[in-house]
Amino acid sequence: MDNYPLLNIFWTMLELFLWILWFFLLFKIITDIFRSHDMGGWAKAGWMILVILVPLIGVLVYVIVRGKSMGERDVAQAQKADAAFKAYIRDAAGGPGEGGTGDAGTGRSHVDDLAKLAELKANGSISEEEYQRAKDKLLV
Structure with a gap:
């Protein structure tokens, strides 16, 4: 070195x-x-x-x-x-309106729809049976 x-x-x-x-x-x-x-x-x-x-x-x-x-x-x-x-x-x-998780034309997702249904049920606008039918229809 x-x-x-x-x-x-x-x-x-x-x-x-x-x-x-x-x-x-x-x-x-x-x-x-x-x-x-x-x-x-x-x-x-x-x-x-x-x-x-x-x-x-x-x-x-x-x-x-x-x-x-x-x-x-x-x-x-x-x-x-x-x-x-x-x-x-x-x-x-699977953001809103993409990937089959929501309505492609409206940009809404199932989460938004379920939240709206829960709110309608909570304030008494729809009954428990109507809530269940709508929820089943959304999740299918």
Whole structure:
């Protein structure tokens, strides 16, 4: 270890970290180039050639020129993924009007209908027999 002092170890670790960070940024930019819908094929090809042939300058120029729209595309993609996830959760949980647990046209669920029946029974608007018949009809 005499030939490799502690400062050199830290410097090597920093270089390795920056190298890995550089590859993440490069792959992020390449993905953004292909995901961008506001560029045509030739523009995408031009950016790819610039980023691959002159990587340092190409990536820096891309981030300077298209950094804001790159962030906007990331936010839009995250919102789309979040909306899809929430729709999946609603569908899996059987939210109102979905998954066969309620009336698709009205958006009401069986839970709402049962609560309304219990309220009608509690205030005396319907009898116990009417309540049981309506509840059985709902649960079938």
